[in-house]
Amino acid sequence: MDGVAETARSSYNTAVRAKMGFGRKFTSGIVPPSEKREPTWWFAFQGNKLLVHQGSPSVTIPCLVDFAELGVMALSRHYLGLLDQTPCYAVELAEGTPPPAGMSFEGLRQVFGRLDEDLFWVATRAVQIVDWGRTHLFCGQCGTPLRTKTTERAKECPICGQLHFPRLAPAIIVLVERGRELLLARSRHFLPGMYSVLAGFVEPGESLEEAVVREVNHS
């Protein structure tokens, strides 16, 4: 068990170092390069599953000038920015689209530690942008189809002007210790015998500390 925990800790530390800037640098961007001439990282999702080249144990993602080279039709694409100097795009694929030969769709948890850490962290952005694009098609205020803004990561209603940004949902996760005891909880949908540390979403106007207190009191 200690070996498993150590492996997980080591892989997590490596990922955090990459995210903190020890790896390649990711620069978020809205305006894509004017010409498609260089190899580009394509983070293509079907639902929340990433299209990867199969490998054992490691996997990678397509790095092509044009996503069309894969012969898979994209429902939408969103420019994400540059990983060092390489452009990155998030792509939405239709449900039921079969993966090209030698490729598969995998959840991000399944590729953690198997996909290059820098790419993994960009993938965590990409999946959220694709989800936002898919779930924010119409204005929540007046129902008009939204337009994607070209100057910031937002969608705008052409009728009422309402802006819609990618959704952020702050959450807390906390391990409460007393000596050698840990406070764990279980949810009704957990498998038998499964317990978890306490976690939950922060409510509007609540501080992170208040959210921790509320979750502990609920447990």
Ligand SMILES: [Zn+2]
């Ligand atoms: Zn509107």
